[in-house]
Amino acid sequence: MSGSKPFHYLTDTVVSERPFTLRRRVKWGDTDAAGVVYTPRFVDYVVETGEAFNAWLLGGPPYLKRVEHGFGTPIKAMSFEFNRGLYPDDQVDIRVHILELRTRTYDMAIEGWSLEGENVFRSKVTPIILPGDRERRSVPIPEFFRELLETYRRDNPPPA
Secondary structure (H helix, E strand, O other): OOOOOOOEEOOEEEEEEOOEEEEEEOOHHHEOOOOOEOHHHHHHHHHHHHHHHHHHHHOOOHHHHHHHHOEEOOEEEEEEEEOOOOOOOOEEEEEEEEEEEOOOEEEEEEEEEEOOOOEEEEEEEEEEOEEOOOOOOOOOOOHHHHHHHHHHHHHOOOOO
16 A cells, blocks of 8 residues: 555545545536536446545556456446535545455445535445456455455444
């Protein structure tokens, strides 16, 4: 895991590691003709935050680190609840919590909050572990990765 200084991932800024929080500024290109964030862009926000979290957790580029350790983490399931819109130049803090670890999958809560503390969206993401050989079969979560996830979950309990 990285040190205590915030770092940049793509165009976003990690503003906290406890819990992991990525601050994102809404770009004009993220919005539809009505000027609100286009719904499918929220999927990008969540996936990109998950990848930033994995970069922080694994200590490097997440794809390369997973290849190095021989596993992949495609998404098996994803759900959303939207509570308000976002507009160009709005900033949203997107927080990550680990909800549950199973044998081959785990659940993450990835939620967006306005800087004023209002919940913008909630998502639940379930990655599944696949072997690095690209074979389409699930395998157990590698022990070192399970330990990283469990430690993070213990130190950053999910909200009630």
